[in-house]
Amino acid sequence: MIRLGLFILITIILVTCTVWFANNPGTMTIVWLGYRFDGSIGMVALGLLALTGLLVILWRCWSAIANSPNWLGRILGSRRRKKGQQALTMGLLELASGDVRQALKHTRAVDRYLEDDTLTRLLTAQAAELDGNNDAAKRQFEAMLEKPDSAFFGLRGLLQLSLKSGNRSAALDYAERAHRLRPRNPSVLITLFDLLLGAKRWDRALTLLVDAQKAGIFNEDELTRRRALLITAKAEEAIASGENAEAVKLLRKALNVRPDFTGAAVLLAQLYADIDQVAKAREIALQSWHTSPSAALGKIYLTNLSGDALTKVKGIEKLIATNPDHVESQLLIAEAALDADLWGMARNNLEKAIAQKAQARHYRMLADLEFREKKDATKARELLVKASHANPDPGWRCGACGAETDKWAVTCPSCHSFGSIDWRAPIRVHNNEPSSDPHKPKEPAAIRQDGAIIDNPDPTDTETAGKNRNQPSPVV
Secondary structure (H helix, E strand, O other): OHHHHHHHHHHHHHHHHHHHHHHOOOEEEEEEOOEEEEEEHHHHHHHHHHHHHHHHHHHHHHHHHHOHHHHHHHHHHHHHHHHHHHHHHHHHHHHHHOOHHHHHHHHHHHHHHOOOHHHHHHHHHHHHHHOOOHHHHHHHHHHHOOOOOOHHHHHHHHHHHHHHHOOHHHHHHHHHHHHHHOOOOHHHHHHHHHHHHHOOOHHHHHHHHHHHHHHOOOOHHHHHHHHHHHHHHHHHHHHHOOOHHHHHHHHHHHHHHOOOOHHHHHHHHHHHHHOOOHHHHHHHHHHHHOOOOOHHHHHHHHHOOOOOHHHHHHHHHHHHOOOOOOHHHHHHHHHHHHHOOOHHHHHHHHHHHHHHOOEHHHHHHHHHHHHHHHOOHHHHHHHHHHHHHOEOOOEEEEOOOOOEEOOOOOEOOOOOOEOOEEEEOOOEEEOOOOOOOOOOOOOOOEEEEOOEEOOOOOOOOHHHHHHHHHOOOOOO
16 A cells, blocks of 8 residues: 555656646756757756666666675575584484484584584584493583583583483582573473482572472472471481480471471471470370371370370370371270270270271281280281281381381481382282183282282272272372
């Protein structure tokens, strides 16, 4: 629309000028270098217009000739970039297939056709690393640190090489530098967090959780769990150094962050008991029993109850009142009732516990009850045999390596995994019953945990299979 308006305007101007020159004829005389030219005003104007057009054409031709090297260079540069990109693609494909020699061959082509050496260095470093030449890979990654746009990738490569060689102190330094360049990179954040845990730098790990929260790496539940674990780790160090007041403050802070944190509750209750503040130890047990009952917490509470056996039964009843249907509540009151010779109360709670989750400790206590109440040694032996075949007792076990410890700790003493110890039963492996048909293939071993098959369910029993699939693992 604008172009049409301009065309009409220019046409009107030209027609107006033509009409005006036709209505106002005149002559013009030009004398230049001994030559004389006589002509009308209209012819002179037309000649000037034609001369202007000729000059524009000549200028365009001169510009095209002057810029022809750049135009030719763009064409040749486009072809070089295309060849370089093709070589880079083939080099990456050869790396993925494991052919290091061909990858290095394409690397040289990338270096020849592409001006940016970042891609060449990265491809060369990866090929050298795949070939087992870590020194060559390290040189390429270190060279990438010289440029700001490739420094992060160089640090990432050096970080992986340090982890591979087991140099965790150097890896921590590279991870910190990479984190400063890209604070929200998920892989760097997770690697740096693990390295900080290994170095026991709890305060730095706590500050790193803020960046992890901004990056959305962990959900809110995982963030609170890790924060509580880190605070508890600081409390463990305070206990080891004899700073009990600082440890109490840190453990209470951990429980404020995560009220259902059994590990912190057990540590705090035991710490209060060790410094002869048994009332506060029982208070912590009472507060935590509602959300996270455990045998360890119950043992601390029972040990620090004063009075005779009947008085202790009443104290246990006060403890389990907030969570009476939990299996640990039923076992704890049954143990106290056994000590007080309250056979009926002990039997009733043991039967409830067995109905929920039959374990070896249940049958052992029931055998003790039969022997003490009825002096029935035969029945007690039968129950002990059942205990030997029942699901094993839970305890403080590492979820990473399966090692059992006598007490809870932030870090597993065996595999040094962070936050992996929970109150859980061990995984029990058994073989299926042998088939009467010798030609029928033997089914693989099934895994039971707390009496529920968590692998290899019977495909014909859809209801049982559904229950087994949905059976949660025991956690505290």
